[in-house]
Each structure stands twice: as C-alpha cells, then as structure tokens.
Amino acid sequence: MLPTDLSFHDAGLLVWMFEYGHALRWSGAKWEWAPGETGSGYIQDFVVAPTGPGWQLCDGTTVDYLVVDPVPAAVSFTTPDLVTNPVYARSNAAYTGTINAPVAPTITAPGVTGAPSATVAVESNAPVTPASVGDATHTHTIGAITAAADGEPRNLDVLPFFRR
C-alpha cells in the first residue's frame, strides 16, 4: 500500500508501483508521475512483446490501469480486440472502444452520354446528290459502379499493447 503518513517532509519521495511498472513521486501534498514517466492509458505498437507487468496485449482482455489524479487508483479497462480485428487508428474527439465497421468509398462516375457521331458523307454514283447518314446522335449507358470496403493500403503488422 502507498504510505499514508507523508507530508512536506517527504517531498520528492519515489515509489515503484511494481504491479504496473510505474514510478510515482510525492510532491509534498499529493502523488504525481515521477520525472520521466509517460503515464498510462494509451496504446502503443511493438515489434517485440514488452516484458513486465505494465503492458497488456489488446486482445479483448479486461485489465486495470493506474491513475494518479486525484489519488492513485486502479481503473478497469477492456482492451479492444485488435488481434482478431486488425484496425487502423483514427483520431476522434473521444475513445469509445467500438471498432467501427469499414465504409466503402463513394465513387462518382463521370457522365457517360456519348457525343454525336460525326456526319459522314456517302457519295456514290456522282453527281447524284450525296446523302448523309449516321448523323443522328446516340448514347451508351453502363451499369452502376460499386466498390467493396475491403481495400488495404500498404501496411505493417505490429503488436498493439495497452499501457496499464
């Protein structure tokens, strides 16, 4: 347990929260992250799984993470299952935990109405008056253009871990 009998006499005191791999510092009045600490509550990509108790693979597991404000406490958190459902991160106003379904791109086709074909003079048995044929306009139509929501840009597989 964190010491509860601290005062300004103990300012600067460092503790190691071994269950979370975090260092805290007593300011003289409250606990705060120790210098150099990056805190908790974020997801980071790894190429090698981190060791130690402070990281949880984002595979849908529910864990807790450490907060220090207003007082050190554990907050429950269910990691998104990014192993089963690989995703790309998108910025937004708030974290919801919902893995949004892919959305197909909207494709707008240009007009497909053809231009009138050129007038062609057909002449035979001159000097009979030439007759013009094929001077009527005509168009071609095509079916609707669709796109599946399964495209992939270049990508690299990494290990997403949540910092407890």
Add this chain to the structure above:
Amino acid sequence: MKDRVDLSHELTDQTYGRPVVKALRDLARVVNAQAQALPDLAAQVGGLASRQLSLPQIQQALAPTGSTPLNPPAIPGGSSGSGSGSVKYGTHSARLSFAVSASTDGLIWYETDRALTYQYHDPAGWRYLCGIMAVSLLGDNPLPPGSDDGSGGTTGLPADSSDGGQTAAGVAAAGPTGHPAGPYDGTALRAGLIIGGTSNEWPLLSVATPDQATRDSNQATLLGRIIWHLLTDGYTAGKQRNPSGIISGDKIALVEDGVLRAMDVFTGVYTAPLVTQAIQVSPANLVPDPGIPD
C-alpha cells in the same frame, strides 16, 4: 658544508699505504651530514604532528553530542549546521519514534522496511533524501531485497546459479557423514556432499523442535558444523553477511571452483524437520568463522 674535524697534516697507513687523513675526512663528512639532517627531520616530524588532531578532538568530532571541532558546512534550514555525524537504520516507525533534538541534527536514517533514506534537520524535521520504495496499490508491500526478514535471513536476495546446481546435487547425493571419500578437489559437487553429509552426520540437529528458540540454536550449531567440515576438507568457507549487514543464520559463503559463492542451506519451520539444501544466492560476503568441530 664545512667539516668540523680539523686535520692539519696527513698520515699514511704504513701497512696498506692509504692516506689516513683522507679517510678521516670522508668519515667526518658523513657524520656531519647526518648531524645536519637529524634536526631537519625532527622539525618535519614535529610539523606533521602539530597538524594532527588529538585523540580527544577526534572523539569529540565523532560524538553525536557536544561541540564538534569538525563542523561541516551549514545546511540550509538547519539551526546549527553542525551535523551530528550519526547514521542509523531501522524501520520507518522506529525513525518516527526516535527522539530527535538539536543534538541529532544531521542524523541520517535508512529505513530498512522502505529502502528510503532520511536526514534530520533541526529544528525543521526529517527530510527525504533518496531511495525508491516498492509498493503495491492494494496489497502488502514487499520488503526491500536483501533486508532482514526477522529471523537472521534475508528477503528476495537475487538468485545466482553460477554453480550450475552442482552444490545442490551434492547435497542430494550426500553420504552419511560430512567426510566424503577422496581428496579435496574444490568443486561445488564435493562441497554439496559435505553440506548434506554433515546434516546426515548430525540428524538430531534437524528434528522438529518445540519452539523457535530451540530450532535457532540447533540450526546455528549445524551451520557451524557444516563450516568446520568444509574447512577441514580444504575449502575456504565461513558465514554469510547479508546486504543488510546481518550475519545470516541460514547461509554460508564458500569458495567453489575458485569462485566465492553464497548458499542458503536451510529451510523449514521449527515444527517440521529442518531441511538442508544449497540454494545459491548473491552477493556472497564471507565472514571468517572456524565453525564447530566434531
């Protein structure tokens, strides 16, 4: 330098033909040089002695109370800035209950249960100096590695396996006595044979006991007998001083394969038979001990 021996004429040794006067002059030159050097040396020794503190001065400087001739620089926030020169260790609660005063100004206290170091500044109070305390958010905090576990042992000493488990293998294969066959070879395996064999040789020291005090006494005796058997065989062995400074009651330090190692040789509660083992720990810190002979 002018000679103080005046020889106005020269004589010649009739037997060897040497100039006697010249020989005497040489001798006089040496004597005079020494006569000049001695006062210089005496003056130098006197000068050195005058710059040394007297024994009462040294005693006064090291005393936690009283005026001190070796005042350290004034400490901001301290009243006297004299410093007591005292260093203590103990638990956190022991520090808080320690009677502080102006005479303990500058006292440094290491908390054995928190691994934190404080200094007392009079009259401002205690100030945290350094150290990192390992804490659990909701559970009990672990004791600092190597701290006193209350029974002469230590907690959480980092394990070492440089013996490759050979000492433990020797314990497991030990014969009925601590005198294995064959000559001393300095190996970890033979050390294990001696450790385990000594325990087998003195089985009554390992039986369950009615109380902890009896177990502690038996264990101390067996530890001494193990050390004696190792020494007798040719090993360098002794007691183990823990990082806390306490000499362990359940560990030994010995040289195996030319390497100084520490072994935790006992485990078990007093209500059950004492188990002899050889679990390597570190850091090894040998305290010479003659052991207890057969």
